Amino acid sequence: MSISEDSILKFTRGHRLQHDRVRDVWLIQAPEKAFIADPIAAAILQLVDSDQPLGVLIDTLAKTYQAPREIIAADVQTLLASLIEQKVLGA
Amino acid sequence: MSFAPPPMSLLAELTHRCPLACPYCSNPIALDRRASEMETADWLRVLDEAASLGVLQVHFSGGEPMARNDLPELVRHASKLNLYTNLITSGVLINDTTLEALDTAGLDHIQLSFQDVDEAGAERIGGLRGAQEKKLNAARLIKARGIPLTLNFVVHRENVARVPEMLDLAHDLGAGRVEIAHTQYYGWGLKNRALLMPSAEQLEASTEAVVKARARFGNSLAIDYVTPDYHADQPKPCMGGWGQRFVNITPSGKVLPCHAAETIPNVVFPNVATESLGAIWQDSPLFNLFRGTDWMPEPCRSCSLKEVDWGGCRCQALALTGDASATDPVCARSNQHALVMEASTAGHDGEFLYRRFGAI
Numbered sequence: 001m002s003i004s005e006d007s008i009l010k011f012t013r014g015h016r017l018q019h020d021r022v023r024d025v026w027l028i029q030a031p032e033k034a035f036i037a038d039p040i041a042a043a044i045l046q047l048v049d050s051d052q053p054l055g056v057l058i059d060t061l062a063k064t065y066q067a068p069r070e071i072i073a074a075d076v077q078t079l080l081a082s083l084i085e086q087k088v089l090g091a
Numbered sequence: 092m093s094f095a096p097p098p099m100s101l102l103a104e105l106t107h108r109c110p111l112a113c114p115y116c117s118n119p120i121a122l123d124r125r126a127s128e129m130e131t132a133d134w135l136r137v138l139d140e141a142a143s144l145g146v147l148q149v150h151f152s153g154g155e156p157m158a159r160n161d162l163p164e165l166v167r168h169a170s171k172l173n174l175y176t177n178l179i180t181s182g183v184l185i186n187d188t189t190l191e192a193l194d195t196a197g198l199d200h201i202q203l204s205f206q207d208v209d210e211a212g213a214e215r216i217g218g219l220r221g222a223q224e225k226k227l228n229a230a231r232l233i234k235a236r237g238i239p240l241t242l243n244f245v246v247h248r249e250n251v252a253r254v255p256e257m258l259d260l261a262h263d264l265g266a267g268r269v270e271i272a273h274t275q276y277y278g279w280g281l282k283n284r285a286l287l288m289p290s291a292e293q294l295e296a297s298t299e300a301v302v303k304a305r306a307r308f309g310n311s312l313a314i315d316y317v318t319p320d321y322h323a324d325q326p327k328p329c330m331g332g333w334g335q336r337f338v339n340i341t342p343s344g345k346v347l348p349c350h351a352a353e354t355i356p357n358v359v360f361p362n363v364a365t366e367s368l369g370a371i372w373q374d375s376p377l378f379n380l381f382r383g384t385d386w387m388p389e390p391c392r393s394c395s396l397k398e399v400d401w402g403g404c405r406c407q408a409l410a411l412t413g414d415a416s417a418t419d420p421v422c423a424r425s426n427q428h429a430l431v432m433e434a435s436t437a438g439h440d441g442e443f444l445y446r447r448f449g450a451i
Contacts, residue, residue, distance in 0.1 A: 014199055032202075
């Protein structure tokens with residue numbers, strides 16, 4: 001089931017997106033570990049941090065990357081669903 | 092000397108003082124006294140240095156780190172530096188007031204230790220009457236504030252049968268994570284090894300309990316499971332490799348590649364009082380002693396797993412063979428593997444030697 005485009009997702013407490021200046025990568029900080037966010041995930045998650053509804057976020061990415069909206073939407077849904085499953089993100 | 096990638100994680104052992112006396116404590120046998128502890132200003136500077144070096148997470152630990160009144164100030168400073176702040180605590184000093192101070196300072200996560208689910212068992216290990224109730228209350232207060240919580244259980248032959256109940260307790264208290272960590276045998280743990288060592292059957296049962304709980308709780312409870320390597324035939328990649336990811340600072344400011352490293356002989360332990368953390372990490376003899384693979388003897392040197400397990404644990408090699416550069420005897424390819432096999436099935440007589448100042 002896909003996530004509603006009206007949803008405003010947030011990092012759950014204990015998780016956050018952070019730019020690592022020393023290594024020049026984006027990271028998700030989590031209890032006892034940090035995951036490296038690849039450039040696509042980092043672009044999506046920076047928008048998550050801007051508190052916009054999912055639909056707006058997808059529009060922004062489609063425009064920025066000049067890609068078909070449905071392809072962007074599918075990528076975003078896959079990533080975010082997985083992070084919700086892992087309790088990194090919540091509504 | 093080659094460039095070492097910066098550390099990810101700092102274990103800040105603020106104090107060795109602790110109300111508990113667990114016989115497997117990870118602190119060294121020779122504990123730092125209060126008078127030798129670093130001042131607040133020293134720790135603030137260390138946090139600055141850690142953040143600019145590339146440390147991502149700071150684990151405030153001890154002893155009992157809440158025994159230091161400046162803990163909220165240190166947490167606040169680390170948070171401002173965008174370091175992920177984790178508190179590793181026994182929880183017995185947590186109340187509404189102390190927890191609020193940490194919460195408002197920006198604490199990201201708490202790892203709360205339990206010695207057992209059974210009160211008598213917990214008091215036999217921790218040696219503090221009434222601790223269990225305080226810990227349960229601490230867990231509820233943490234949960235009520237919404238601070239992410241991990242419960243930590245160190246398991247051994249006396250409590251390992253209760254792993255299923257430990258996992259249930261973590262779930263019932265609403266912890267997002269739980270660690271079931273078999274005792275590691277260094278320092279105090281090594282002194283008490285005969286009384287702590289689980290049988291192979293106990294180990295198998297605890298592993299099975301973890302597998303079942305993972306299936307039952309799914310993503311509602313993340314379970315970290317650390318096995319005792321004495322029943323294994325391949326060593327653990329201790330600390331992810333010596334001087335590769337992890338740095339430990341003791342209450343008196345010594346900088347170590349792991350919390351047991353003070354046992355390593357014939358090397359100077361660098362101190363943040365006299366050198367910068369970055370210089371110590373990059374250039375000190377201690378951090379370069381077992382970094383990478385050049386130091387390795389055979390059979391490690393020609394082993395295809397040498398960059399998987401990094402030769403195992405140096406402190407364990409030292410403790411068991413007398414030579415810190417020997418192959419970790421947990422490895423079946425070590426010519427001293429029999430030492431581990433014998434210890435894993437040895438007798439279980441004697442009394443606990445509790446972790447206290449001046450116990451030895």
